[in-house]
Amino acid sequence: MKKHFIFILFFLCAALGYSPAFADASLIRDAETEKFLHQLADPIFTAAGLNPHDIKIYIVNDLSINAFVSDGQNVFINTGLIRKFKTPDALIGVIAHETGHITAGHLARSSEGAKKAEGAMLLSYLLGIGAVVAGAPDAGTAIIMGGNQTAQRMYMKFTRTQEEAADQHAITYLEKLKYPATGLINLLEFFETEMIGYKNQIDEYLMSHPISRKRIEVIKERTAGKNFSDKKINQKLQQPMDRVLAKLEGFIENPDYLLRNPDPYVRSIALFRKGKIDESLKLLDPIIAKNPSDGFLFELKGQILFESGRIQDSVLTYNQAVKLIPPQNNGVVKVAFALAILSLKTSDQDLIKLAIKELEEARKSEEENPLLFKQLANGYSRINDEARSLLALAEFNLLIDERKKCREYAKKAKDKFKKSDKSEIIRADDLLELTKEKEGEAH
Numbered sequence: 001m002k003k004h005f006i007f008i009l010f011f012l013c014a015a016l017g018y019s020p021a022f023a024d025a026s027l028i029r030d031a032e033t034e035k036f037l038h039q040l041a042d043p044i045f046t047a048a049g050l051n052p053h054d055i056k057i058y059i060v061n062d063l064s065i066n067a068f069v070s071d072g073q074n075v076f077i078n079t080g081l082i083r084k085f086k087t088p089d090a091l092i093g094v095i096a097h098e099t100g101h102i103t104a105g106h107l108a109r110s111s112e113g114a115k116k117a118e119g120a121m122l123l124s125y126l127l128g129i130g131a132v133v134a135g136a137p138d139a140g141t142a143i144i145m146g147g148n149q150t151a152q153r154m155y156m157k158f159t160r161t162q163e164e165a166a167d168q169h170a171i172t173y174l175e176k177l178k179y180p181a182t183g184l185i186n187l188l189e190f191f192e193t194e195m196i197g198y199k200n201q202i203d204e205y206l207m208s209h210p211i212s213r214k215r216i217e218v219i220k221e222r223t224a225g226k227n228f229s230d231k232k233i234n235q236k237l238q239q240p241m242d243r244v245l246a247k248l249e250g251f252i253e254n255p256d257y258l259l260r261n262p263d264p265y266v267r268s269i270a271l272f273r274k275g276k277i278d279e280s281l282k283l284l285d286p287i288i289a290k291n292p293s294d295g296f297l298f299e300l301k302g303q304i305l306f307e308s309g310r311i312q313d314s315v316l317t318y319n320q321a322v323k324l325i326p327p328q329n330n331g332v333v334k335v336a337f338a339l340a341i342l343s344l345k346t347s348d349q350d351l352i353k354l355a356i357k358e359l360e361e362a363r364k365s366e367e368e369n370p371l372l373f374k375q376l377a378n379g380y381s382r383i384n385d386e387a388r389s390l391l392a393l394a395e396f397n398l399l400i401d402e403r404k405k406c407r408e409y410a411k412k413a414k415d416k417f418k419k420s421d422k423s424e425i426i427r428a429d430d431l432l433e434l435t436k437e438k439e440g441e442a443h
Contacts, residue, residue: 028059028079032247032296035329036240037077040088041095047176048099048169055102061252065191069098079248084190086245088237089183089230093170097184100169101162164215171222180230181223188216243296269300277308295324299333306340315340322358331365334358335372342378352382370399387416391424394431403435410435 034057042052055073060066062078069075075098082091167184174181192213243265250258250269258270264283271280281304288297298321305314318337322330341355356379359372366372373396380389394409414428 026061028061029332030059030247031299031325031329031332032240033059033082033244034332035326036237036244037082037091037095039237039240040092041075041099043177044092044096044099044173047173048103050099050102065187067094067098069101073102075099079252083245083248083252085183085187086241087183087230087234088241089180089234090187091183092179092233093174093181093184093187096170096173097166099173100166103169104162104165164218167215167219168222171219174223174228175226177233178228179233180226180228181219182230185216185219185223188219192216247300272304272307275308277304277310280304293324295321295330295333298324299336302333302336302340306336306343311340311343315344328365331362332369334362335366335369335375338362338375338379339371342375342382347382349383352379355379356383368399370396373399387413387421388424390416391428391431394428398431398434406431407435 037057045052045055055075058076060076060078063080064078065080065084067077067081170184171181246263246266250266255270255273258266261267265287268280268283284301291297298317302314302318302321305317318340321333322337325333338355338358341351359376362372373392376392377389380392390409390413394406394413397406397409410428410431414425417424
């Protein structure tokens with residue numbers, strides 16, 4: 001029986017479904033959820049003196065309540081943590097804490113282990129995607145699962161001292177934002193309660209954040225008398241959080257159970273997952289009619305149409321989504337839009353060039369997305385631009401760690417470019433050098 005995972009990212013949704021038994025084995029890409037998490041995190045990053053654009057947030061499809069950071073300013077947040085609390089407070093507190101690990105240099109002092117862990121997680125993700133795109137979803141699933149479990153054990157090596165230091169940094173950032181630390185306290189107290197009676201059953205190697213009563217009391221002591229209100233921030237963030245929670249519930253929980261949910265948005269997703277497309281759209285369309293400027297609703301409808309084989313309709317719907325979602329948040333959606341166009345049986349050169357344009361624009365935020373380059377290769381091939389098609393294939397193979405193929409395609413591309421294509425030739429040379437470096441690292 002095929003094992004399934006939920007990848008909200010469009011290109012994996014087409015190939016894979018979901019089973020809660022393997023909920024810890026994947027990363028989720030969803031433009032709306034990523035935007036919401038950045039709404040929470042970016043003010044904290046700024047308060048910490050970090051550039052929000054330099055920090056990547058990854059969503060881990062794992063039911064456990066956890067978050068962690070890796071070398072290179074990567075923040076990983078589990079769906080279990082996102083869904084545990086219904087207001088933004090705890091998430092804000094956790095993100096402030098994880099930001100404290102970055103600014104305190106904890107990862108730099110443990111750089112070797114962190115780099116190995118990051119490599120295990122991200123490489124397994126990319127290799128897994130490559131296997132799925134290449135038509136081997138079961139193999140991709142196994143790669144991602146194994147890499148995720150290995151990486152988790154590598155990451156979870158923070159000491160109690162580092163945790164306490166990260167708490168202190170978190171309090172500083174929250175004070176700058178005039179936001180209470182209650183969410184962080186509530187989360188730590190929840191962990192403390194959960195640990196009572198289970199200490200001998202907890203895998204210490206999976207404990208990324210050792211909990212102590214001292215940590216909780218120190219935070220309470222330092223924040224005593226700080227009468228900051230969460231009302232203003234929560235009013236701004238509660239609505240997008242409610243939608244994210246509803247979307248995660250719709251894609252993660254048992255669809256039969258969800259059909260009893262009073263929220264038509266959740267039921268629409270459940271019906272989609274059960275293959276009842278017309279019934280799903282019958283619930284979703286009135287929601288869109290009431291919110292005609294909500295691009296993420298159009299994105300969801302585009303996904304439903306695309307995965308049900310209504311490609312032409314999905315192209316029109318994704319087009320609306322791309323127009324409505326802000327450019328800084330629509331990279332994933334642009335790739336979905338382009339994929340839909342290139343899935344049409346068309347020789348319309350203008351339409352194919354539109355897909356290429358969307359993909360090239362999406363590169364600004366999706367430079368690590370293998371499917372983007374796979375589709376770029378497809379698009380350029382269909383307009384007879386062999387050199388750029390080969391270059392895109394080289395990029396794709398670099399991301400899935402096929403170094404030999406990357407070099408082969410980069411060499412072929414370089415030979416076919418005109419002398420005037422200077423930037424493309426430079427990139428081909430870069431790819432050749434990068435594969436050399438990677439080979440050197442491997443030895």
